[in-house]
Amino acid sequence: MADDTDDAAPSFRLADPAIVSRTMADVAERGQRIVTDFLRRQAEGPTAATEQPADPFNIGSAFLEMTARLMTNPARLVQAQLGFWQDYLTLWQNTARRIMGDATAPVIAEDPKDKRFKDDAWQENEVFDFIRQSYLLSARFFRTVVEDKEGLDTKTAQKIDFYTRQFVDAMSPTNFLLTNPEVLRRTAETGGENLLKGLSNLLADLERGKGKLRIRMTDDTKFRVGENIAVTPGKVVFQNDLMQLLQYAPTTAKVLKRPLLILPPWINKYYILDLRPKNSFIRWAVEQGHTVFVCSWVNPDERHAEKEFVDYMREGPYAALAAIERATGEKSVNAIGYCLGGTLLAATLAHMAAKRDTRIKSATFFTSMLDFEESGELGVFIDEEQLQALEEKMESRGYLEGRDMATTFNMLRANDLIWSFVVNNYLLGQEPFPFDLLYWNDDSTRMPAKMHSFYLRRMYQQNDLVKPGGIELDGVKLDLRKIKLPAYILSTREDHIAPWKSTYRATQLFKGPTRFVLAASGHIAGVVNPPESGKYSHWVGAELPQEAEAWFHGATELAGSWWPDWQRWILTQDRAEVPARQPGDGGLVPIEDAPGAYVKVTACD
Known part of the structure; x- marks a missing residue:
């Protein structure tokens, strides 16, 4: 008769000696290569004048x-x-x-x-x-x-x-x-093979980061931009030094007369709005009858070191407006700005107001900071000492390295975006799960030195954008209070990057009719929330009191996505329709298929 205690004892087996031998040989070879590369980079690295302070x-x-x-x-x-x-x-x-x-x-x-x-x-x-x-x-x-x-x-x-x-x-x-x-428990079950695999994963991440730990958050072999993400059909119809303008193919017989221009942030790549067909805001907007144009920003390098914020205005929205008119014959557009793209949109609208330029007829802001007085936890990284150190680092390269920016954002949610992967990849020895959102999150972008210094100092540190005349672009002193067109402001309740109570302050700046909507979840998930998912509620309220909390107490919570609410709001601006427009029908000859070449350049290239 078997002893019952045998069944209760934890099963522990020894790792296969052949696996141990192969793993340790691989560890020794790769470890030596990483150390050699690290020492070489130190010898070729920056001088004492540009080294990081302790x-x-x-x-x-x-x-x-x-x-x-x-x-x-x-x-x-x-x-x-x-x-x-x-x-x-x-x-x-x-x-x-x-x-x-x-x-x-x-x-x-x-x-x-x-x-x-x-x-x-x-x-x-x-x-x-x-x-x-x-x-x-x-x-x-x-x-x-x-x-x-x-x-x-x-x-x-x-x-x-x-x-x-x-x-x-x-x-x-x-x-x-x-x-x-x-x-x-996993170590007992595998005889320690999980730790050997975890060590191999650790070395692979050090190799990816060229001596710095670059944690792999998803199985990036499962995704290809233009193949299974960012696949909404369209064409690149215009490009300049800073962006490619994408025009998407219609899926309806008729489309709204007024085209839709989307300005994504250039801190990240545009395809957060076009991950997969089931969660693509771009595809959904096309299906609602919009002729959608999107700025796909360049991944800058040392050639773009002197690009300033004003260059993003000239070569972004202004260049896109001219190109859209050539492509469709339409001067009037609806515009969306996401995060930093929304900050750019507001600056552009203030510039246009001073010039009496009315081509943008309505503006939508996704989680966009305009008043930076309470900028949330990102403000932790912005004081004079840190800015000087960052500027010295950028001066030596001409840009801010994409991984530096990504690490900053990951620290805002360290348990979810750092430590959970340390446990999964290195201690449990597991491969990360394929997840489109985390693939996009890891596809980091660089920032031009001059533009980024301006953005951090003039907006985050000095909060000049909200001050009448505080910022001057192209000879025009900006005043956000001169923006009088209809505005739709979307914020997200758990946003760590653009706190909703700070983004709400835009409602007290604009002088035109304004609708404020608060979505559940965070900076990304609250925005990328298709109606079919059945996730995340949103709050709406007609009154716009001075304080955000007062608005929330008077708001009504509605189930599901805010996307249909936005579409209804857009239709109140102008319902006129025209026959569907194909990319290339107008005065612009398509350059290449969407998603284009710019978005495929990685920060490692």
């Missing part, structure tokens, strides 16, 4: 100032420590009682949205339950201490909050082999 983010001074202020009132620190140790003692007692078979209530629980502790062992196993609660108590203690920021300026306080959270997230027990039950 504290490029100016973190040390922020925490030093906070510590100095804490020491002026040690009673608060002692109180926080006493509370922490009392909770910790209760946790010890509860754990001992659980081991003895008693049921106990948790001392602390994680946020229900926290996916890190979803494995059942975190609740059911006494040891891992203790580790989990111990971590949560420590995290709460750190946050409690840094919450005491009396006397600190807003920027310093925000920086302390942000980097404390980065530290707390990095120290999570889920990120380490010996304190993650799922990883331990």
Whole structure:
């Protein structure tokens, strides 16, 4: 008769010696190559004058100032420590009682949205339950201490909050082999082959990043731009040094007389609005009868170092308006600006208002910052010390490297966009899941040095765009209050990049009829939310009080996508129709098929 305890014992097998041998030989060869390349780049690298300072983010001074202020009132620190140790003692007692078979209530629980502790062992196993609660108590203690920021300026306080959270997230027990039950279970089941595979994945990511860790978030072999993403049929009908203008083929017999121009951000590539047919806003807009034109921005390099924000206005919306007139014969268009593209659209509209240019008849803004006074967590990266360091780095290259920008955005959601992949790829030894949105997120773009410095200093740091005459482009002092055309402003409730309460402030700037809509979810998912998905609600409200919270309290929540609401709004502007227009019908000869060549240039090219 078999012993029942044998069935309960965890199965552990040794890794195949042949696999171990091959893996270690591969690790040795690739590791030596990575180190050699790293040393070579250091020898050929920047001079001491352009090297990064020891504290490029100016973190040390922020925490030093906070510590100095804490020491002026040690009673608060002692109180926080006493509370922490009392909770910790209760946790010890509860754990001992659980081991003895008693049921106990948790001392602390994680946020229900926290996916890190979803494995059942975190609740059911006494040891891992203790580790989990111990971590949560420590995290709460750190946050409690840094919450005491009396006397600190807003920027310093925000920086302390942000980097404390980065530290707390990095120290999570889920990120380490010996304190993650799922990883331990996988290691036992595979005999450690998961760790060997994870080491191979780590080396591959170091190779991708040329010595810097570039975490692979998705199986990028499953996607090809123009083949299975960004596949809405169309043509490149115009191009200049900064953008290719795409015109999409109609799918309806008649189309709206007024074409639609989309200005995406050049921080990322345009095809976030054309990922796959089922979630493509561009394809959906074509199906609603729009003649859609999109600016596909160049991925800049050192040749574009002197390009300024005004160049993006001249060679972006202004060039596109002229090209659309040649292609369709229409001077009037509806325009959409997404994120930085919306900031550009607002600047262009203010410029056009001063010139009495009325070719844009309605403007839609997707998650666009115009008033940067409360710019959210991105403001953590923008102070004089950091800007100077960034400008020195850009000056040596002529552009901001795409990975630098991507890393900044990933840090805003470190658990989802960094640590979850560390666990999956390196500890569990798994391949990342193919996901179109993460492929787009990893397809980073560079930023021209002169333009990016202007954008960060004049808008984020000095908030000049919202000041009448604060910014001058092409000899025109801009005033957003002179924009009087109909505007549709879409924000997203969980936006970490363009906080919705900041984007709402545009409602108090424009003088024309304005509709504000708030979508659920974040900067991307809240925008890319097709009606068929059945996801994410949105809020609407006719009144536009001065404060965003007042608007929200009076708003009505509606189920599903905001896309149909936008289409109804557009139709109230002009319903006139004409026979469908094919790319090439007008005065522009197609250059190549969409999505064009510009979007296929990667930051590694």
